[in-house]
Amino acid sequence: MIEATDISAPTPAKMAAPQTLLPARPEQGRALLTVLVVMAFLAALALLFARGADRLSDRWTAQLSSSSTVQILxxxxxxxxxxxxxxxxxxxxxxxxxxxxxxxxxxxxxxxxxxxxxxxxxxxxxxxxxxxxxxxxxxxxxxxxxxxxxxxxxRTVIDDHSRFSGQLKRTVGRLVLFGIVLLGLIGLAATAVSMFATRAGLAAQRDIIHVLVQAGATDGFIARLFVTQAARRGFIGAGIGAAMAAVLWFLISLGPARGSVGWRGLTDGALDGVALICLAILFALICASSAGWAAMRQLAYERRRA
Incomplete structure (x- = not known):
């Protein structure tokens, strides 16, 4: 007697691992991730410098506002x-x-x-x-x-340091503004990189996208695949870059910069850590939104050509 064997459910050892609909290309992924890490590293340093300069200004202003001098001629x-x-x-x-x-x-x-x-x-x-x-x-x-x-x-001259304090605040304000402008430029660069990577991915995986379209996938569904991929890549790159910047800033804080723009204690490091996490999330959102916008435009263009 021949026994029947159930082949409808494969054993766990024979089950294939789930595959993503957009297979990653290792050589392209590593290069793009390296670019994102470098940009995130520079953005994190700009953010840390701006926050450090602002803290230094507050400390100096507090010291100046609580002291005055009287010069007797x-x-x-x-x-x-x-x-x-x-x-x-x-x-x-x-x-x-x-x-x-x-x-x-x-x-x-x-x-x-x-x-x-x-x-x-x-x-x-x-x-x-x-x-x-x-x-x-x-x-x-x-x-x-x-x-x-x-x-x-x-004959006396009374100096309450208000003039110097005002000059200090204006100087630090320019430094903070410079840091914000630098962050904006790096954000624009991240947007351009993410859009370029999305268009390159659409061109490289045209066959897969064609199959998805034939299977009834909408432009929104296909764009979400690139959005998810770009968000994951942006967050990982930003996390690595921000961590590298935090380590460098910690080392700087151990040196002569401890009493200036560097961290003076755990509170400074914790607050800047929260700011770096927010920066990584913002970086991921920028990459995801730019990838989604580029994907929708490219897919709409391809449909008009078809």
Missing amino acids: IMTEAERFAQMSAAQDILIRALPNDARMTSLSRAESARLLRPWLGDTGLPDDLPVPGVIRIDSEVRLPAESLETQFEAAGL
């Missing part, structure tokens, strides 16, 4: 002690109780002039301006102080 060295004491008395009455006042000695004030006068020793009879530094969260009443200094016969 000493007439003669013999009058230094009297004029400095008179200026300190006026400041003590005008400043809040939590303010800290530091008077620089003549030698310390002279060191401030080295960038302009060099290391040459100053004559002992040369009147060096007296400098009083004030650390306070409260802004100095500059107009009232100037009136009191004038009444006491003192």
Whole structure:
């Protein structure tokens, strides 16, 4: 007796692995992925630099806004002690109780002039301006102080660093704008690369697309295949590029840049990590949307030609 064998359901060992409708071409995929990784790496560095510059500006602005200086134009060295004491008395009455006042000695004030006068020793009879530094969260009443200094016969210059703080903010604003423009240009480049890769894929896999059309596949269905492929490729490339940029920035933060644009602690790294993840998602969306747009246009063109 011959036993019947059920051949309708293949055994797991004989089942073929599911294949994608758009088979990948390893040589083309590696080259395109390399380009995406490089672009994502540059975009991530631009983002990290812009965020680091903005953090540095906030720290410097906070330090500048909480400190001021009063320069007393000493007439003669013999009058230094009297004029400095008179200026300190006026400041003590005008400043809040939590303010800290530091008077620089003549030698310390002279060191401030080295960038302009060099290391040459100053004559002992040369009147060096007296400098009083004030650390306070409260802004100095500059107009009232100037009136009191004038009444006491003192010639002073009050500097609350507002001008330098404004210049710093404008400079950092330009740097941040430069980073945003660079990110935009890299995004345009990623769009062009994704569109070119999609058109190349449509041309290389024309036979498969023809079979799908004969089987009743719509343009939207075929375009979604390229959208999925481009999104996956863009996210992987952006993830690798962003990770490389994060490692480089971490190494930079261990060096002299730690106190400047680099990370100062875990909070900075965590916030920038979230920003890099968002950048990778945006990169994938750019690649996917540009691939979908290019695929729909090309498929519509092919249908008109047919």
